[in-house]
Amino acid sequence: MTQHTVDIAIIGAGSAGMTAYRAASKHTDSIVVIESGPYGTTCARVGCMPSKLLIAAAEAAHAVREAPRFGLKAALDAVDGEAVMQRVRGERDRFVGFVVDTVNDWPDAHRLRGHARFVKPGVLAVGDDEVHARCIIIATGSTPNVPEDWRAALGDRLIVNDDVFNWTTLPASVAVVGTGIIGLELAQALALLGVRVRLLGRNGRVGPLTEPSLQNLTHDLVDASLQLSADAKIVAVESGGDGVVVRFETADGVQQETFEYLLAATGRRPNLNGLNVEKAGIKVDDKGRIPFDRGTQQIDDLPVFIAGDVHGVRPLLHEASDDGRIAGDNAVTWPKVVQRPRRAPLAIVFSQPQIMMAGASHAELTADNVDFATGTVSFKKQGRARVMCVNQGALHVYGEHGSGRFLGAEMIGPAAEHLGHLLAWSVQAGLTVQQMLDSPFYHPVIEEGLRTALRDLQRQLKLPPQAPEGCIDCEVGG
Structure with missing residues (x-):
């Protein structure tokens, strides 16, 4: 048996594990990343990127079918399934290759292949190897949950x-x-x-x-x-x-x-099978998840941190990367750990039409007994949406009574992926509804629909009248 003694051991080389490695390796060279499966991250191999490649092909087919609505004589004769999937696989492999190249550039001593399991606190068995680590980061991801x-x-x-x-x-x-x-x-x-x-x-x-x-x-x-x-x-x-x-x-x-x-x-379940976390003193709740501090990524007061989809909270790439950075930084300084601020929530679904959620949701605000109001807009008559024949869906925006602070939004409709970013940034910046309305809105753009929803929200909040904004004509179809 080969024994490795390191400062930090990271279990999993996905998005969270790779980010944890980058954060920790800035401060220590005594580190090892343990991976039992292929390198390449869920996002690049089977998640974000290949799914968007398939969706891009679908959107192209949809655009051809919609062309007659604009007076264009076009028809989709056939979908070449082999060509579609060839592009999906080829581009997918390209994205995966970038990730694999990154991992292969790490020093050999920082990479260990095999399935890790806890033997006792601070000790992992990996095949015929044994890893003794001052701190351990669990970043093992999740797996589809199938009957x-x-x-x-x-x-x-x-x-x-x-x-x-x-x-x-x-x-x-x-x-x-x-x-x-x-x-x-x-x-x-x-x-x-x-x-x-x-x-x-x-x-x-x-x-x-x-x-x-x-x-x-x-x-x-x-x-x-x-x-x-x-x-x-x-x-x-x-x-x-x-x-x-x-x-x-x-x-x-x-x-x-x-x-x-x-x-x-x-649904998906955390990859904890065979990890024997109980031998490290780690408790698992009745849903099969590990409780942890989201500000530090630490599990109880143990020298063990958790990052990414394995904990099941907001299983998104940017959240996993933030988890990894926080876990890596705190593993370096343990037993001193620092609470790190989290970004405003942002989730996007690349459906038809797109869906987005930014900041707090209606359900979260209701459950937390927040005193809030809702502003709405339908995209059926929204000017730019009608121009592009994408006039479907609606946007709801939420604001706090009294302070007028913008709290969040939910939407299904055109350009949701872009509006979602604007609204998440507004939540993170702590803007009020009035401050958002004081910002520029060009004409004619989808964002004018957001302005309509914000104006409705301002009315629902019963705040003092806002100063005039732009020309009255621009309100038509906005």
């Missing part, structure tokens, strides 16, 4: 999002189970590329928006884009010929359909 009986019944006809990006061509049909972010994005992208898709949910909800009317609007818009059964009970799944037979029950009774594949987008 075991589905695996047994369907074999390779049951897939998760990871598998989609290894396809060599597009299938004819897919049942997507799960109406969260992953299920929604992939279901709509495949449907826009001509795949027969049925999206199945279990509680009527579609996507992450929490305000009831926005949740209803999301349901209606998604339902218009593909076959949706948002409140369905899966009765049985079984192999049938060269496909999958899915029986599900809705308010209309039991239905049965056959698909080439069943794509399970039924």
Whole structure:
């Protein structure tokens, strides 16, 4: 057995682990990163980047179909599934290559391959190696959570999002189970590329928006884009010929359909199996997660930190990177640790239309008994949205009574990925609704819809009248 004695051991070389390494290695060379799987991060290999490549192809197909609305004689003759997936895989491999190159540039002594497990506090077994570390960072990520009986019944006809990006061509049909972010994005992208898709949910909800009317609007818009059964009970799944037979029950009774594949987008679970965290004195809650301090990433008062999707809080790349930086910095200075400020929440769904949440959600504000008001705008008549034939959706913005402080927003509609950034920055800067309205709004742009929502919010907050802003004509269709 080879023994390694280091200052810091990081378990996992994903986005959080790599950022933790960068942070810690600025202060110590006594460090090792342990990885049991392929290098390349979830984002680059099976997450953010390949999914956006597939969505980009879907958006291009959608644009061709929409061309006649602008008086253009265009038609989508066919979707070349092999060409679509060839580009997805090729560009995916390019992104993964950048990450792998980065890891391979680390000193050999900083890399250890194998599955880590705790032997006792401060000691990890990795195959025939043993690692003794002053501090340990757990950054093992998460795994799709799939019912075991589905695996047994369907074999390779049951897939998760990871598998989609290894396809060599597009299938004819897919049942997507799960109406969260992953299920929604992939279901709509495949449907826009001509795949027969049925999206199945279990509680009527579609996507992450929490305000009831926005949740209803999301349901209606998604339902218009593909076959949706948002409140369905899966009765049985079984192999049938060269496909999958899915029986599900809705308010209309039991239905049965056959698909080439069943794509399970039924949530994710932390990668803690086999890590033996209890031998390090680490407690796991009844949901299988490890409680920790989000300001320091520290677990209890132990010399152990946690970062990234493994803890299940805001499983997003920028959050994982922040986790890694905080964990890496605090592991270096332990036992002295510092509370680090977190960025304003920002989440984006690349659906059709896009969805975004910035700052506090309606559900969070309600649960916390915050005294807040809501301003709204529909994009049906919004000027620039109509110009571009994307006039669907709505935006809700939230502000605090008394202070007039902007608290957050939820939206489904055009340019949500861009509006989301503006609104998250406004929350982080602590702006009031009045200060936001005092900022420039060009004409004609989608952002004029935001101005309309903010004006409505200002009225709901019953604050003193704001100073005039720009020409009255610009309000028309804004």
